[in-house]
Amino acid sequence: MIPLQTLRASLSRRCIAPITIRTYASQTPDKPMLEVFNRKVKHLQKDRAARNVEESRKTDYLKDEVARRLAERLLDIKRDLPHVLDLGANSCNIARALTSPDLDSSMPEGTITPPLSKKISKLTCVETSRALLHRDENEPFNQDLDIQRDIIPDLETLPYAPNSFDAVLSSLSIHWINDLPALLEQVNTILKPDAPFIAAMFGGDTLYELRGSLQLADMERRGGVSPHVSPLADVKDVGSLLTRAGFKMLTVDVEDIVVEFPDTFALMQDLQAMGEGNAIMNRDSAPLSRDVLLANEAIYRALHMEEGDRGIPATFRLIYMIGWKEGEGQPQPLKRGSGDVNLKDILGGGDFERP
Amino acid sequence: MPGKTRPVEKIAKATAQCSAEVAAYGKCVMTDYNSVHKDMCAKEFLRLKNCYLVSDEQGKNECCTVH
Numbered sequence: 001m002i003p004l005q006t007l008r009a010s011l012s013r014r015c016i017a018p019i020t021i022r023t024y025a026s027q028t029p030d031k032p033m034l035e036v037f038n039r040k041v042k043h044l045q046k047d048r049a050a051r052n053v054e055e056s057r058k059t060d061y062l063k064d065e066v067a068r069r070l071a072e073r074l075l076d077i078k079r080d081l082p083h084v085l086d087l088g089a090n091s092c093n094i095a096r097a098l099t100s101p102d103l104d105s106s107m108p109e110g111t112i113t114p115p116l117s118k119k120i121s122k123l124t125c126v127e128t129s130r131a132l133l134h135r136d137e138n139e140p141f142n143q144d145l146d147i148q149r150d151i152i153p154d155l156e157t158l159p160y161a162p163n164s165f166d167a168v169l170s171s172l173s174i175h176w177i178n179d180l181p182a183l184l185e186q187v188n189t190i191l192k193p194d195a196p197f198i199a200a201m202f203g204g205d206t207l208y209e210l211r212g213s214l215q216l217a218d219m220e221r222r223g224g225v226s227p228h229v230s231p232l233a234d235v236k237d238v239g240s241l242l243t244r245a246g247f248k249m250l251t252v253d254v255e256d257i258v259v260e261f262p263d264t265f266a267l268m269q270d271l272q273a274m275g276e277g278n279a280i281m282n283r284d285s286a287p288l289s290r291d292v293l294l295a296n297e298a299i300y301r302a303l304h305m306e307e308g309d310r311g312i313p314a315t316f317r318l319i320y321m322i323g324w325k326e327g328e329g330q331p332q333p334l335k336r337g338s339g340d341v342n343l344k345d346i347l348g349g350g351d352f353e354r355p
Numbered sequence: 356m357p358g359k360t361r362p363v364e365k366i367a368k369a370t371a372q373c374s375a376e377v378a379a380y381g382k383c384v385m386t387d388y389n390s391v392h393k394d395m396c397a398k399e400f401l402r403l404k405n406c407y408l409v410s411d412e413q414g415k416n417e418c419c420t421v422h
Contacts, residue, residue: 216391220384221400223393265367290366294403295380297370302381303388 035178035281037230039154042176042279043128049275050091050132057135059273060093065257066318067093067171068100070200073322074116074167077196081166082121087187087199088155088173089125090275091135092147098123099144117145124165126150126158127173132275156183160190167191170199175232176279184245194327197247203254203319204234209304210267210296210314214288217295228288230280238321247323248330255318260311264297267314365411372410376403 050056086094098117127133133149168187177183211229218225238252261267305312380403383396
């Protein structure tokens with residue numbers, strides 16, 4: 001090693017012109033992209049979770065329930081859907097829901113409605129984790145539907161040709177997407193004209209109890225906070241996201257599912273077994289310390305447990321969205337102010353008597 | 356997996372024995388949860404942790420006398 005001083009001296013002696021270094025501010029050519037979630041971490045979490053088949057199946061209750069509720073929304077579409085894509089399929093929970101009979105709860109009891117898979121000739125399930133996607137490939141429901149399983153390195157770039165699907169479904173996956181606007185645009189492109197995109201994702205207030213109590217536990221034990229629960233999209237943003245991606249005739253609705261757990265440890269274990277652990281960039285790579293876990297258990301109970309309850313509640317907020325790709329002959333919304341029937345006359349209500 | 360308990364399960368089991376201490380610490384944080392600061396409830400936490408350590412130790416002994 002030459003000391004810096006002598007190097008500089010020898011350089012200035014040898015060179016006549018002084019060395020100047022100029023730096024330029026440069027702009028990256030692409031759109032600026034914000035990375036919120038660490039995709040590699042998410043991939044590992046899903047893979048690890050699915051490799052423990054027994055635990056992974058046991059904690060499928062939420063994904064199966066949401067897949068069923070999503071599939072129910074398909075009942076309203078009275079047409080055949082030859083080729084459907086399941087975007088971020090997890091363990092093909094949607095396929096399981098589509099092949100189960102009697103999905104239609106509005107029908108009188110006793111009537112047997114055929115499973116939705118009768119309307120679908122082929123379902124392509126796409127997922128990043130091989131272990132998760134192929135977990136249930138030998139289960140009986142695979143015989144009732146032609147399922148193709150595709151593994152891609154990254155859900156944010158879809159390898160499908162434009163105008164190739166009659167519907168795109170997605171259940172509990174796109175809340176891990178970094179660039180949601182770009183993904184929705186791609187979905188719009190791969191859909192055939194006048195074809196629907198139906199999705200369910202976790203939204204804003206999901207796990208607000210855990211988020212809050214972990215923050216308090218962190219504050220009291222360590223004197224600062226670090227994010228332990230990943231951020232989620234808000235309901236009010238979803239509509240504008242879909243519009244921006246070019247979808248028409250939007251429907252967005254919200255539903256809360258509250259699950260009771262014996263304690264916070266069971267809740268966190270289940271989240272891990274679902275592959276739904278925190279995957280935010282720059283997260284604390286060390287696991288939560290035992291002290292914070294203990295403190296969190298106490299604070300969660302104090303804040304959220306109702307008197308007399310055996311367990312603690314955990315809220316999962318689901319955002320369901322339906323958007324249609326623009327197509328010919330599609331019904332158009334009427335112009336604003338062109339209505340000539342008062343909704344109050346049809347639906348009633350509007351005024352109520354004072355007791 | 357039989358014979359293999361995950362660390363978090365052990366914590367859960369030991370904590371379940373300390374409901375009084377859990378409640379006391381939770382109540383302490385609740386009294387002023389808008390301005391929580393480090394070691395605000397250090398005393399209550401110490402009691403909780405002591406109880407936890409004792410019941411964790413007991414859990415270990417139980418496991419080893421059975422086998």
